[in-house]
Amino acid sequence: MIQKLFFYASPQNFYPLAGRLWPVFACLATALSVWGLWLGMFVAPTDFQQGEGYRIIFVHVPVSWMSMVIYLAMAFWALLGLTFNTRLSGMMTKALAPTGAICAFLSLWTGALWGKPMWGTWWVWDARLTSELILFFLYLGHIALTSAIDDPRRADKAGGILALVGALNVPVIYFSVKWWNTLHQGASVSLTKGSSMAQVMLEAMLIMGIAFWMYAVALALYRVRSIILIRERHTQWVADLPEVKAQMMKISAGGAKA
Amino acid sequence: MIWNSWNDFWAMGGYGLYVWGSFGVTALCMGVEMAWVKNARAQALTQVANELAAETNSKDWSS
Numbered sequence A: 001m002i003q004k005l006f007f008y009a010s011p012q013n014f015y016p017l018a019g020r021l022w023p024v025f026a027c028l029a030t031a032l033s034v035w036g037l038w039l040g041m042f043v044a045p046t047d048f049q050q051g052e053g054y055r056i057i058f059v060h061v062p063v064s065w066m067s068m069v070i071y072l073a074m075a076f077w078a079l080l081g082l083t084f085n086t087r088l089s090g091m092m093t094k095a096l097a098p099t100g101a102i103c104a105f106l107s108l109w110t111g112a113l114w115g116k117p118m119w120g121t122w123w124v125w126d127a128r129l130t131s132e133l134i135l136f137f138l139y140l141g142h143i144a145l146t147s148a149i150d151d152p153r154r155a156d157k158a159g160g161i162l163a164l165v166g167a168l169n170v171p172v173i174y175f176s177v178k179w180w181n182t183l184h185q186g187a188s189v190s191l192t193k194g195s196s197m198a199q200v201m202l203e204a205m206l207i208m209g210i211a212f213w214m215y216a217v218a219l220a221l222y223r224v225r226s227i228i229l230i231r232e233r234h235t236q237w238v239a240d241l242p243e244v245k246a247q248m249m250k251i252s253a254g255g256a257k258a
Numbered sequence B: 001m002i003w004n005s006w007n008d009f010w011a012m013g014g015y016g017l018y019v020w021g022s023f024g025v026t027a028l029c030m031g032v033e034m035a036w037v038k039n040a041r042a043q044a045l046t047q048v049a050n051e052l053a054a055e056t057n058s059k060d061w062s063s
Helices: A002-008 A011-043 A052-084 A087-119 A127-148 A152-166 A169-179 A196-231 A242-257 B006-014 B016-062
Strands: none
Touching: A002 A011, A011 A052, A011 A087, A011 A196, A052 A087, A052 A127, A052 A152, A052 A169, A052 A196, A052 B006, A052 B016, A087 A127, A087 A152, A087 A196, A087 B016, A127 A152, A127 A169, A196 B016, A242 B016, B006 B016
């Protein structure tokens, strides 16, 4: 088991594994989101307080969860990279950041669209919303920092430290509704009401949550393959890849015509 | 089925703008992200192949 982990810690071995895995996660994400959306939009009943407006929950809660989970995953890879000095860790951290940034943005966006009809405002500077905004900026900061440093190993180190320090913000987001008085509601709508109706809402929300999780994994695996290609471009194994050879054929065919 | 008609469904009990604004922008972001990673892979492959082609060319010239 441990030996297998070490085997796949090498970019050369992880590249084909990621290539085999991402379609699996993409299929799971598609199937689960179809199921979750069906339950959420066609089966789940109207909420007695918020009417149909509550259905934003089926996208708001999953993207908010993922914005935090992806940051924790980045911190995990960063810790691994900084302690064991593995090359793949930095690439994984880098591959996760854009999807995390998109999830954090969507969390704020869908939150604003939910806040307007329910609270009467798009935005308030309260603990939950502000800490999520900070998370969004941490993602952008990570992307900016790692792309501003030319040497990839140094970029990984700097990005890793930012990912680790910024991870302190994640529990702050999660517990903000408990620690401070905020406008944001505490637990999810369906958790406290034990009725069979709420059960469907909860199920739909959880299924959508897993769907977004699978989506994030698929995207990160797909993205890390491009990062591996660029960083390992001077190695023989990259030159031997069939997709690289096919691309070279195309170039030489174009050159022959010209 | 909880909706009486498709109009009912799209109206979302008066919350249509907010609900579809959330789902629409989420779908848009995911679509853009998928196109973006596909493009990044194509670019990575082109760059790698170009550099390799340049290397073999220079070897041909020097021999």
